[in-house]
Structure formats: structure tokens, C-alpha cells
Amino acid sequence: MPIHTAAMTTATMAFASFPAQRPRRLRQSAALRALVRETSLAAGELIYPYFVVPGHGVERPINSMPGISQFSVDRMLHDVRQLLDLGVGGVILFGLAAQKDPVGSEAYAAHGVVPEAVRALKREYPELLIACDVCLCEYTDHGHCGVVEGEEILNDPTLSLLAKMSICLAEAGADIIAPSDMMDGRIRAIRLALDDAGFALVPLMAYSAKYASGFYGPFRDAANSSPQFGDRRSYQMDPANAREALKEIALDIGEGADIVMVKPALAYLDIIYRVRAITDRPLAAYNVSGEYAMVKAAAERGWIDERRIVLESLTSIKRAGADIIITYHALAAARWLAAEHGKP
Ligand code: PBG
Numbered sequence: 075m076p077i078h079t080a081a082m083t084t085a086t087m088a089f090a091s092f093p094a095q096r097p098r099r100l101r102q103s104a105a106l107r108a109l110v111r112e113t114s115l116a117a118g119e120l121i122y123p124y125f126v127v128p129g130h131g132v133e134r135p136i137n138s139m140p141g142i143s144q145f146s147v148d149r150m151l152h153d154v155r156q157l158l159d160l161g162v163g164g165v166i167l168f169g170l171a172a173q174k175d176p177v178g179s180e181a182y183a184a185h186g187v188v189p190e191a192v193r194a195l196k197r198e199y200p201e202l203l204i205a206c207d208v209c210l211c212e213y214t215d216h217g218h219c220g221v222v223e224g225e226e227i228l229n230d231p232t233l234s235l236l237a238k239m240s241i242c243l244a245e246a247g248a249d250i251i252a253p254s255d256m257m258d259g260r261i262r263a264i265r266l267a268l269d270d271a272g273f274a275l276v277p278l279m280a281y282s283a284k285y286a287s288g289f290y291g292p293f294r295d296a297a298n299s300s301p302q303f304g305d306r307r308s309y310q311m312d313p314a315n316a317r318e319a320l321k322e323i324a325l326d327i328g329e330g331a332d333i334v335m336v337k338p339a340l341a342y343l344d345i346i347y348r349v350r351a352i353t354d355r356p357l358a359a360y361n362v363s364g365e366y367a368m369v370k371a372a373a374e375r376g377w378i379d380e381r382r383i384v385l386e387s388l389t390s391i392k393r394a395g396a397d398i399i400i401t402y403h404a405l406a407a408a409r410w411l412a413a414e415h416g417k418p
Pocket of ligand 1 (some may be wrong): 299362
């Protein structure tokens with residue numbers, strides 16, 4: 075809360091408390107509540123993730139993420155229609171490799187599954203906003219986000235591969251490049267490479283404060299990207315750290331990030347709030363797979379009201395300070411929001 079607001083509230087309270095002050099007055103009708111509502115949620119602020127697999131006619135449900143499937147390009151083309159009809163802000167694409175190797179070659183192959191998906195989507199729906207995740211973990215046989223030497227995940231040698239992957243996705247027509255690997259210096263390396271290749275106007279959405287989180291569990295099933303040895307703690311952030319998140323955000327902005335991100339979202343609302351206070355850049359929050367799976371599991375058992383919980387959670391992410399939310403609930407939320415506004 076800005077300081078002047080806090081001061082005014084205190085001053086008002088000093089000479090005018092109950093019964094002059096009755097906060098319940100403004101809660102008496104739906105119209106009043108709508109009039110004084112501080113936070114809004116719109117479909118256009120949501121981004122829906124897709125897991126794209128090689129092949130044709132594939133629509134394979136992901137066990138730990140009810141309602142979410144892996145799609146081959148042809149099936150995804152069909153599925154995307156409803157997102158556009160509902161005004162969802164865009165999609166973010168993750169690819170599953172046909173063939174993995176130590177350096178994740180398929181991640182930067184011109185005819186890899188994601189570049190092909192981008193081309194097909196752009197042909198069919200030129201107006202669709204397409205973000206592409208940039209990371210090697212879905213394409214490396216060891217499952218780490220960078221190249222490895224023994225048990226060490228190497229930083230600098232990974233940068234040129236991430237840059238190659240970014241150029242490959244920009245060439246295919248991606249609207250936003252979103253690096254999620256957490257190597258140091260990758261925003262600068264990717265920005266320079268994109269500029270050099272003639273893509274100076276392709277924006278970067280940096281997964282800046284990405285934590286080493288247990289909430290990614292279902293995603294690693296969905297994207298087949300579990301590390302085959304060790305874990306990601308030498309590159310993703312320690313969940314105990316908040317000041318370090320502000321440092322990561324500042325570094326990424328300095329390197330050229332256009333949009334910054336905090337990930338996960340719900341267990342990190344304090345981080346979103348603190349980042350909001352230090353930057354005017356658009357801020358994205360990733361409501362990750364584990365956060366989605368927990369809601370779906372409880373809803374399936376009838377323990378919670380899914381619609382209420384989802385809209386309340388997404389609103390809390392906005393209230394904390396996010397502008398953009400990447401969420402597997404995007405499609406359902408957009409439907410519920412449209413129903414609230416009396417649209418079909
Ligand atoms: C790739 C990546 C991950 C997620 C997004 N990009 C997995 C990871 O870092 O292990 C997680 C998304 C989710 O859980 O929904 N590095």
C-alpha cells in the first residue's frame with residue numbers, strides 16, 4: 075500500500091470509527107461489490123501451456139494433470155480454436171523430443187516439433203500470441219537444463235545453445251521467447267543473438283526468479299524432462315530466498331528482459347509482491363503444474379469447489395502484483411469469466 079494511503083486510513087479512523095465506519099455498507103449488493111472491487115481478472119491476461127509431441131493424431135491425457143493432454147500439431151490446431159473464441163491471452167509451447175542427446179540437438183533443429191507447431195499455428199491463426207519456452211531439459215538425455223560435464227551443469231557453454239534455440243523459434247514465428255533454464259547471463263546472450271539475426275523486435279519473457287520447486291513434479295511427467303541424476307538446485311533458486319529474487323530480476327532487466335517472471339506463483343506471492351515494488355516491467359507469474367494438480371485432485375474428491383478456488387487463486391496472484399498469469403486453468407477460467415459476464 076502506498077504510504078499516503080496508509081496514513082490517510084489511520085487519520086480517518088482516529089475521528090471516525092464505528093458506528094460511522096461500517097465497511098459492510100459496501101458489501102450489500104453484487105453491484106456495490108463490483109463497483110469497489112480492487113482487483114480484476116480477464117481472460118486476456120492468461121497464457122495456456124501446451125505440450126507438443128511428434129506424430130499425427132496424438133491427444134494423450136497427462137495422468138497427474140487431469141484435463142491437460144500432450145498434443146501432436148494437427149490436434150493442437152483444433153484445440154486452440156476455443157482459446158481464441160474465449161479471448162485467452164496466448165499460449166506457451168513446450169516440446170517433447172523424438173530423440174534426446176547430451177546437447178539437446180532437437181531443441182534447435184529447424185524442423186523440431188515446436189518450430190513446426192509455431193509455423194502451423196501462425197498459418198491457421200495469425201492473431202494467436204505464441205510464447206515459446208527456451209530450455210534444454212526436454213531435449214537432453216540427462217534431463218538437465220544445460221550441458222553437463224561429469225555431474226556438473228556447465229553455464230557458459232550452454233548459452234550459445236540457448237541462443238541457437240531462440241533464433242530457431244524466432245525464425246518459425248514465435249511472438250515471445252521465454253528462457254526458463256536459469257543459466258547466468260542467458261538473457262544477454264539470447265538478446266544479442268536475436269538482434270544479430272534480425273529479430274530485434276522479438277521480446278524476451280525471462281523466467282527470472284525461478285525456484286527449485288517440488289511443485290514442478292507433474293510437469294516433468296508431462297514434458298518427460300526429469301533430471302537423470304542429481305537435481306536442479308545448482309541453477310534454480312533456493313525457496314528460502316527473497317532478496318536473491320530481486321537480484322535475479324534486476325540482472326535480467328539489465329540484460330534486456332522485456333517481461334520478468336516469478337515461478338511458481340501461489341507459494342511465492344510475497345516474491346511477486348516484492349518484485350512488483352521494484353520494477354515497472356510487465357510481471358508474469360507461473361501457476362505451475364503441482365499447483366494445478368492439487369486443485370484438480372481435491373475437486374475430483376468433491377472436497378473443494380473448483381471454480382471458486384481457481385478464480386480466487388488467480389485473483390490472489392493478480393492482487394499480489396502479477397500482470398500476466400501462465401496457468402493450466404486458463405481455458406476453464408476463461409469459460410467461467412465469460413459466463414460471469416453473460417457471454418455464451
Ligand atoms: C523447463 C521448465 C519447467 C517448468 C517450466 N519450464 C520444469 C523444470 O524446471 O523442471 C515447470 C512448469 C510447471 O511445473 O508447470 N525448465
